[in-house]
Amino acid sequence: MLRATADWLPRVLDAERASICLPDGAHHMELFAFGGVAEVVRTDTKIPIATSLIGQAYRHRKLVMLDDATDSDFEDMTSLVEAGLRSAASAPMLSGGRCFGTINMADSQSAAYTDVHCQLLQAVADLLAGSLGLVQIAEQEKIRAMTDDLTGTLNRGAVLAKLDELFVDETLQPSLLFLDLDGFKLTNDIHGHNVGDQVLRILTNRIASKLGEKATLGRLGGDEFLVVVHDDADGTDAEMLAVDVLEICSDPVVVKSLRIELSLSIGVASSNLMTASAADLLADADRAMYKAKESGSRVVVADDEIRRRTAMLTAIDRDLDLALSTRAIVFHYQPVRELCTGRITGAEALIRWDHPTYGPIPPPLLVDRIEATGRVAAFTTWSLDTVARDMTALRRAVPAFQGRLGINLSPLQLAMTDCAELHAAACARYGLLPNELLVEVVESSEIRPGDEAERTLHKLAESGAIIGLDDFGTGHNALGYFTRFPIHMMKFDRSLVGVMAASEEAFTILKAMASMCKELGISSVAEGIEQQEEMDLCRQFGIDYGQGWHLGKPKPLEDLILLLQSEANDSDIEPSMDSAPMLSGYSVAIG
Numbered sequence: 001m002l003r004a005t006a007d008w009l010p011r012v013l014d015a016e017r018a019s020i021c022l023p024d025g026a027h028h029m030e031l032f033a034f035g036g037v038a039e040v041v042r043t044d045t046k047i048p049i050a051t052s053l054i055g056q057a058y059r060h061r062k063l064v065m066l067d068d069a070t071d072s073d074f075e076d077m078t079s080l081v082e083a084g085l086r087s088a089a090s091a092p093m094l095s096g097g098r099c100f101g102t103i104n105m106a107d108s109q110s111a112a113y114t115d116v117h118c119q120l121l122q123a124v125a126d127l128l129a130g131s132l133g134l135v136q137i138a139e140q141e142k143i144r145a146m147t148d149d150l151t152g153t154l155n156r157g158a159v160l161a162k163l164d165e166l167f168v169d170e171t172l173q174p175s176l177l178f179l180d181l182d183g184f185k186l187t188n189d190i191h192g193h194n195v196g197d198q199v200l201r202i203l204t205n206r207i208a209s210k211l212g213e214k215a216t217l218g219r220l221g222g223d224e225f226l227v228v229v230h231d232d233a234d235g236t237d238a239e240m241l242a243v244d245v246l247e248i249c250s251d252p253v254v255v256k257s258l259r260i261e262l263s264l265s266i267g268v269a270s271s272n273l274m275t276a277s278a279a280d281l282l283a284d285a286d287r288a289m290y291k292a293k294e295s296g297s298r299v300v301v302a303d304d305e306i307r308r309r310t311a312m313l314t315a316i317d318r319d320l321d322l323a324l325s326t327r328a329i330v331f332h333y334q335p336v337r338e339l340c341t342g343r344i345t346g347a348e349a350l351i352r353w354d355h356p357t358y359g360p361i362p363p364p365l366l367v368d369r370i371e372a373t374g375r376v377a378a379f380t381t382w383s384l385d386t387v388a389r390d391m392t393a394l395r396r397a398v399p400a401f402q403g404r405l406g407i408n409l410s411p412l413q414l415a416m417t418d419c420a421e422l423h424a425a426a427c428a429r430y431g432l433l434p435n436e437l438l439v440e441v442v443e444s445s446e447i448r449p450g451d452e453a454e455r456t457l458h459k460l461a462e463s464g465a466i467i468g469l470d471d472f473g474t475g476h477n478a479l480g481y482f483t484r485f486p487i488h489m490m491k492f493d494r495s496l497v498g499v500m501a502a503s504e505e506a507f508t509i510l511k512a513m514a515s516m517c518k519e520l521g522i523s524s525v526a527e528g529i530e531q532q533e534e535m536d537l538c539r540q541f542g543i544d545y546g547q548g549w550h551l552g553k554p555k556p557l558e559d560l561i562l563l564l565q566s567e568a569n570d571s572d573i574e575p576s577m578d579s580a581p582m583l584s585g586y587s588v589a590i591g
Helices: 002-013 053-060 077-082 115-146 156-168 184-191 193-209 236-248 278-295 304-325 363-372 376-397 419-429 452-463 504-520 532-541 557-569
Strands: 017-023 028-036 046-048 064-066 087-095 098-107 175-182 215-221 224-229 253-255 258-260 263-270 299-301 329-338 344-355 404-409 437-441 467-472 489-492 523-526
Touching: 002 017, 002 028, 002 098, 002 115, 017 053, 028 053, 028 098, 046 053, 053 064, 053 087, 053 098, 087 115, 098 115, 115 156, 156 215, 156 224, 156 278, 175 193, 175 236, 175 278, 184 193, 184 258, 193 215, 193 224, 193 236, 193 253, 193 258, 224 236, 236 263, 236 299, 263 278, 278 299, 278 304, 304 329, 304 344, 304 363, 304 376, 329 376, 329 557, 344 363, 344 376, 344 557, 363 376, 376 404, 376 419, 376 437, 376 557, 419 437, 419 452, 437 489, 452 467, 489 504, 504 523, 504 532, 523 532
Parallel strands: 263 299, 344 404, 404 437, 437 467, 467 489, 489 523
Antiparallel strands: 017 028, 017 098, 028 046, 064 087, 087 098, 175 224, 175 263, 215 224, 253 258, 329 344
16 A cells, blocks of 8 residues: 555655655664655665654654755755755654654755645645554454454464465475363362463463464463464474473463462374365364373374374264264163072163274264264253163063163263253153163263252152162262262172272272162162172172173163063063162152
């Protein structure tokens, strides 16, 4: 805009030469653009503010006029005299309290400019300053929209846009660092968010100090940051930078006399792995970061193994909805047997998915992807409906069966405000009593007093549902659960059952817990029984039920029906769980 303006300025101002000068921020004015007579100085010439006519107009923010340059001591007049110019005038470009620079005119005649000429010069300067002010505001808004308010770095949208921009340039091979601050939530919880914000600012400054012109820092949000290395043909620059960043961030952060120890997990990914898109590069770095966090390696560089896992997770996420709607995802049922009689008294529903490309997907990974992709509500509805439907089919095929099927629900699922209603609706839809669909609480996270998961557990118990605490001996569960939540059944995890024959500690714990369950009127189940010796010890402890490969592997519903039909024909006694203390009413729901 300024260069184009300089071309027509001489005609508007009736001057032989016109120019625009801008401050360089270091006590000089820079000749930015000019028009009119032949160039006599370069456009990047530096003009001292303190000793020049232009500098006087800029410094004092008022128009300055000179009738005869040959009588002047101003340094910028020398070049004008050499070009045969005698008269000169300079007007500041003022807008919004800021001086953007000066507009200047010169003529070969002495005393060539009248007051009218000067008024016109100032009017043009004011007009141009107004335009520059609008441009400045637009630029400031653009910068503000791209800046993270807390750290001053690029925000999520801006840093991802920068990555996209670099990736489409075929001459560049960008690399990426994905940084995650370990244990930052605990810092916020203990010291408060004000301290946490200070920590983020300090670490941001430390990281930025290690970056040169070829790297860009941005905050994704929370305690996650990206560093985009603009061009890194062999990927080594990013890896070395990650080590440097890790080193400079290893020193404790001091905030308000608090000494806070923190660490980073960094994933590094390079586009030299033939990455197809910026999104793929981000996914590579993200997975590498999580591997660093899991392994404690601190810095992990994405490799083919991580990329294969990324591709697998992408395929799982993409195919989940179709798999649920077409029932490619199914439940297999592992029999639960009464240990004193050996009869099947129920079964636990275990999720299975044989992916068309990646084969059997491990259940924990499948559940993790369901939760990570926001499908918890849909999956919970589908699960309760599927198990209730299978329970009805089981009852029709084996009328003598009076047991129940168990379904696993995590605290995240229980925290859904309509989870108890979904359980009731599924039972009503298939004509089941609430106690025929056992809810097994699987702890992926702690259930805290007063949260939605706790309220849901009480709603389920009030409706008549049976609630079991699954995998006891792992996770967050503790004896305090029995004083706060309505628990009817405790399931001892394989990590205890499998070692009790060799571990005196596990032996003692299981024996004591089995005794406690008897005292509280709570049914007990031993999971993961794989040896006869384990089953004998569980019987000896008085544990009510058992499941595991020694007692029956998980199987499709059809195979469970055939097994129940076969065992029912071999016995005149109906398989039932009525001998379990938990069916003697719901007085066992403590709390």
